[in-house]
Amino acid sequence: MTKRAWWLVVLNVVLPGSAQVLAGSRRLGRFGLGATLMLILLAVIVGGSYLLWPGTVLTVFTSTIGLWAAAAALIFYGIVWVVLTLDTLRLARLLRAAPGARPIIAGFATVLMIIVGGGAGYGAYVATTASGFLADVFVAGPSEPPVDGRYNIMLLGGDAGADRDGLRPDSISVVSIEASTGKATIIGLPRNLEDVPFPADSPLAPIYPEGYGALKGCYVSACMLNSLYTEVQLKSPEMYPNAEAEGSLPGIEGMRDAARGITGLTIQYYVLIDMEGFSDLIDALGGVDINVEQRLPIGGDEQFNNVDGWVEAGQQHMDGYTALWFGRARHGTSDYDRMARQRVLQEAILSQFNPANVLTKFQDVANAGAQVVKTDVPQGMLGYFSILAGKTKELPIGTVDIVPENGIDPENPDYSAITALIDAALVPTPEPTPAP
Template sequence: MTKRGWWLVLLNLVVPGSAQVLAGNRKLGRFGLRATLTLWTLAILLGVAYLLWPATVLTLFTSAIGLWVLAAALVFYGVVWVILTLDTLRLVRLVKAAPGARPLIAGFATVLMVVLAGTAGYGAYVATSASNFLSSVFVAGPSVPPVDGRYNIMLLGGDAGADRDGLRPDSISVVSIDAETGQATMIGLPRDLQWFPFSDGPLADLYPEGYGSIDGCEVDVCQLNSVFTEVELKSPEMYPKAIKNGSEPGIEGMRDAVSGITGLTIQYYVLIDMQGFSDLIDALGGVDIDVQSRVPVHSDDTFTDVAFWFEPGMQHMDGYHALWFARSRHGTSDYDRMNRQHQLQEAILAQANPANVIAKFEAVASAGTQVVKTDIPQGMLGYFVNLSSKTKTLPIKAVNLTPDNDVDPTDPDFVSIHQMIDEALAPPPTEAPAE
């Protein structure tokens, strides 16, 4: 009876429902076997589909409906597992097993039941939370194709504050991703760039010779990060459909500006609130940064009083200190800050691996809903998740439109800028086969 008890528990683990078919209620056993075989079949089909069409499978599990179906399936199998395990313990007849084996058999079966059912329950919780998170951050809209084989996404770091009228972009860049290989190129745009053109639209009509080149602009300083403020606060009617499409007038003005500067079609944007950015980093467990030169952490928002310095070398930073690392101004230039911000972005991408995100999902999701705003449609998430798996295996190229690269923000040559960007995005030359 002791051996029989162990065999029944192991059969319930390996093939749920088989213990009942062999030694108990066959109707319940057949139900358990059908549920088990259905689960195995679905798992095999999904595995094969993922190998053949990974983006399709990822799209399924990054949609609200797909995640709720997954949650329901996990709850169902968790309940079935509990019922079958309790019935298996009944079939074991512990009173007839050897006295020393009784607690071992009962304990082993109970631990397995708690672990597997608990895992299914937690998976269902993550799936429903993910569905709510995705619905709150990503819009429901049509997908757009790549342009010239690339997706170009504008990244804005919003510098909001209680003492400021609205939000203004403190960090402006474009990530351009090859739609086939996943190779990413980060293009950094200085916030003090001047005289830039706009792509076709209301701002191009208003400033045909470049931003502020004729009679100035509607704000004090006619530079790149002023576009958001001007459109959002003074001329939101320029972009009447912005909010309906999951954006804002100021963001659409920035999109036209960035497109005009880079010569690229900007399909999507991502706006990150820098004030809430530290919460996201804390949720990920901090971030590791290779500090290249001394960087001060300030004691207040004046950016002058120094509390202490980050010394060169690898540093593990929480959200508060990572934000200071990215924003510190003491003894540095805006271009130094751009380089540090790009370094931080790359470090966060490395930290935001699937295992880390799932393990800390509740905190990450809570921070993400407060930090991120985007017009990327939920239907594109599967494609971008699959593409990002390729991006992580490749080094990220960087093109910064700064004096170090012969770009004068006060007198930029946009023909040269477009040529610089085109060369950076050009695919590497293939070697001719040897004759």
């Protein structure tokens, strides 16, 4: 009877339902076997489909319907496993097994039941939470094809600290990605660019025909690139009446038109990352590792009065508060240094998003992420962009910085020189063929 009990418990693990077919209710056993074989068949189909069409599979499992279907399947199989395990313990007749073997057999079966059943329940929880998170962050809408073979995404790092009135995009860049290869180029746009041009179809073009604030000033105190968000958002949101319905904001659309005018590129999507919200996200991930090149003040003024603390130089494991000030600190460094630090911070966060720390703290990460990121990337594009991101990680990332070191004066910029820099980076001049 001891051997019989062990065989039944092992069979329930190897092929759920088989124990009932051999020694119990064959009806329940056939149901369990059918469910088990269906699960195996689904796993084979999904695995095979992923090998052939990975983008399609990822699209399905990043959609609301796909995630809820996965959650329902996990709950169903978790319940089936628990029922079959409890019935297997009944069939094992442990009271007739050797006394010393009874607790071992029962404990083995119970532990497996908790692991599998609990794992299925947690997987269902993650799937439903992920569905809500993706629905909060991404929009419902059709996917767009690349333009001239590229996807161009405007990335805004917004600083909405407690000492600020509203949000200001202090970190502005355009990420241009080759759709065929995944090769990415980051175009850094300084926040203090002046006389920003607008495309002819922009509602801002008639107001600023010679560039933002070039003729008669603007409606805010400083007519720089990052001031445009505040002006449009607070002073003239009626310029972009459809912005919110399309998952954006008037201020963001004004910034998008400015980015189009500066780069000459079609900007299909935007991603706004709230630097203040980074604090909660970093804490949810357990901190972030950054190599600090120079000591930075937390708070204070240009003379370092009333400094609340310091971000010390060297390799640091930062909590959210410290990392936020690493990205925000401005005294003792230039705007261009701060742009570079914010990029380091963003890249460090992305590099530390891995299955281990995300799954173990998924609820905290999802809650923080929904407050940090705003975008108009359609949820249906996530599968495709996941595959594209995999290609991007295998290639070096190019950069184009619109800074004085590259001959650009932000106060009197030569926009033809800027577009020439961008064109040279995106379409490099072929190297001459050596003479025979």
